Amino acid sequence: MNRMSSQSRKITYLIIIVCLLVGIVFLGMPASSEEGSGGRLAQLRVKHNLGEGSLGKVDPSSTTMNLLLLGLRGVATNLLWMEANEQQDHKNWAQLRTTVDSIILLQPHYTKVWRFQAWNLAYNVSASWDAVADRYFWVKEGIKFLINGSNRNLDNPELLWDTGNFMGSKIGRSDEWKQFRQYFYVDPEPRLNGGVDPELNPARKDNYLVAKDYFLLANDAEEKDPDKQHIMANILFRHYPVRAQFDYPMALQREGIFDQVTTEAWRVGYDEWTGKFGRELFDTETDGGWVVLEASDDDITRLAQQDGVSETLKREWVDRYQKMVNYIFWRTQARVEREELTMQAHRELYQGEQAFKESRMSEAQELLESGMAKFEKVMTQNDSLLLEDDAIEEALNAVLIWQHVHELEGKQVPANYPLKPLWDSQQERVQVLTNEFRREYGIK
């Protein structure tokens, strides 16, 4: 038994309590508004940006849940995740959305959870619905989920990039891209009365321009802390804002819009590609040192001297990096497309095809001939286009339709016509395109 008297024991306990209290205060005292205030843990939190407030928007319910669950957060998350899987298998969509929200309450700063579930909502759940408006609703749910994730995790480049990617690719390149792009301006949800969804598109922009905004934010976040981005090579990650800028006029052209807006969009894209992205410095983290994509001879010499390597090696690395993002192709494409002549050629070929579809044969022939002549001129002025599949196929398709119009009208195809040299040199490709053309229009 303890021989200490009751009073001595109490004094001893008191001393131990005070000692522990001092330790606790030193370690855990909360910080005040003053810089450098608070205990050691509070200071470390500020130093490494680990405080709930510095990570992003604070959700009181999330914090409360995590505190209440003590150490069982992982178990609860696993159970919820299994429940979400079962709800998805059983097509219980409303409950799935609620369960996913609950998972996020428990793991608000786990980027993978946000990315996985957002993808699941926008791609998998959306594809399970039949009506296009319903699919769009779930695409929006996925995107809103990501936006929420970005708010809860400030400066997270991956979530911002995903948001841009969903806005661009999912809305602009799905099978339902025509409807999705329309819905981006005129939302089918009754509560929005035919307007835009303010959470997605408050400024009524094109989906690719909104995507570009998010890619720019992602780039800003990546600049602050490059280690937070694990999706792809740095140069690929950073080229997305301009790619979204290119996707914008391409989508307009797919929709048959060949006006000043389209030309201007290509011009902006070209300027940003060559003037901004092309002038960024990238560290190869090898003996290649630093590279710049829009590199003049002077740049090569300067960079080679700066890194102490040969100009040949420097050129080699610049070439490698250009190939990674298809730099030359996009530069050429943007340079050509921003020209009025190119736009006229596209417009006439497109309108010619539409006239053919609507059986206005004389008009189709006239428009196609004019467009083909302009296209030939563009190709002559830009040799590099002769290597680009899209340009070649557009030209050959125009010739195919034009020849078929002659056939339908009972006319002889002239011996010489615009784009004939290209037609003759691409006979292998012509065969494939002819088959596709016949299948598309049901010609035997």
Added chain:
Amino acid sequence: MSFDPQPYNVLLALGHWLAVFGSCLGIAFFVAFMTGVASGRAGAVIGAVTSSFSDFFSTSCRRIGAVALLTFQESKRRKALYVFFVFAALFMFAGWFLSNPSNRPELQAKSYIVFVLTAISWLILPVMLLLSCWGVPEDIRLRSLHTVVTKPIRRHEIVLGRMVGYISVGTIVLLLMGVIGYVWIFRQIPDEAKPSLVARVPVYGTLTFINREGKQGSGVNVGDIWDFRSYVEGATKARAVWTFDDVSEQRVGDQMVLETKFEAFRTHKGNMEKGLLARFIFVNPVKNISLPGKPFEVKEYQDATLVIDRKMTEVDEQTGELKSFDLFNDLVYTDPEDGGNKLRVEVQCLDAGQYLGMARPDLFIRLADRPFAVSFSKSVLGIWLMMCMIVMLGVSVSCFVKGPVATLAVFTFLIIGQGMREFMGRVVTGQEHGSGLVESIYRLVYHLNPTVEIDDSAATKVMFGIDQIFKKLLWLVQHIIPDFGVFRMSPYVANGFDVSWEAAMVPCLLITLGYALPCLLIGYYTLRFRELEAK
């Protein structure tokens, strides 16, 4: 989302109850009698059993009422009614978390309804569990029961009085919560969601399939993990065939409302801007009539209603004449086998290469709606019956064990009865791979996953034999533990259906009644034979 209420088989349930109750009673009597024989007091055992009959026949409602009143006052003293404060706090702030204007109206209504009914259950049930499990042990500890048993009151009256008292307290609390919850739902949900507060009355049929060759067969599985729905191929002879019983003019009225919830599966994009086309074909096999309805677009995961007029017309393809049909005189037929008035509705997908998915509850005849208050009240009644079950179990278990043990036991019953009965059922029937007790240990030791075959040897035969005994015991346990899942009626209310009498109310009532007698007997005999001095 599936919502497939299955009618309750009363006879089968009664058979099970008699088997389990009878065998438990038999075993208990046998053990008591044999113990009596061993101690030379077999006559006393028989005497006790016979005297219990006279106890039961001379039950006094006044005495039960007195104990119930005391129990009520005791519950008040224990501040059981404070549960209201938690309830009020929940309801004050719940709207913040539940309101989501981007949700569709019916989903918004669903969230509020599920929240209210879940909150009521989760608040009332633990309180009643604790009260009922601690009452009798506390009486024994404080020796107040000693005073009671010296009065001319029988043991079963004490047990019954306790049960009635706790149930009365719970009833008052539940009623208040129900009324507040109902008003709260109406006040909170947005106006556009209010039309979804209805109690639809469905008449479900039986579903069979005709395959693409036009023969009786099954639907197609399009690769869903969940095989709830089967699919029929478009523009073929494939059909889903529903047969509805008891279809009459008095029941259905002049306009028959059919409600559908089909699912589409496309093998090619088709016209994306339009839903798949389907149509109903009303078939009278007795008169050999086949009347196709107008094609309609399928809207997935939405309840779509189609109003079918009693009088229908069709242009005869051969003569070009307009033929008219009466729904009840021409299309409803009398089944030669059972003599019932039946209606056969076939559903066909009209788009080639596309599939239409259907399950039994995806098509039903919708009778006149009932007010939302009806289904809500029935759901609250379900919670009340569940509360009665917990009180009965709590009181009877607390007659032979102390408060903490009784609480733990009833809580375990509640957890298993709520969510693990299905798993137990799979173990008992052998659907769960490698679920035998000894087999599981063997697999753990030898690192064998449940799907790996175990060699057939004498030792493994013994192992499986032992597991069979455990599975029989588990079967008994599975049937002793009540199925609390059936008391959950919120899915009916949340999905806008009236709570079905056959599929929900009857099983709840029967289960509660089925447990009332065994619980009373356990409480009675325990109080009669236990040593009250043993705290």
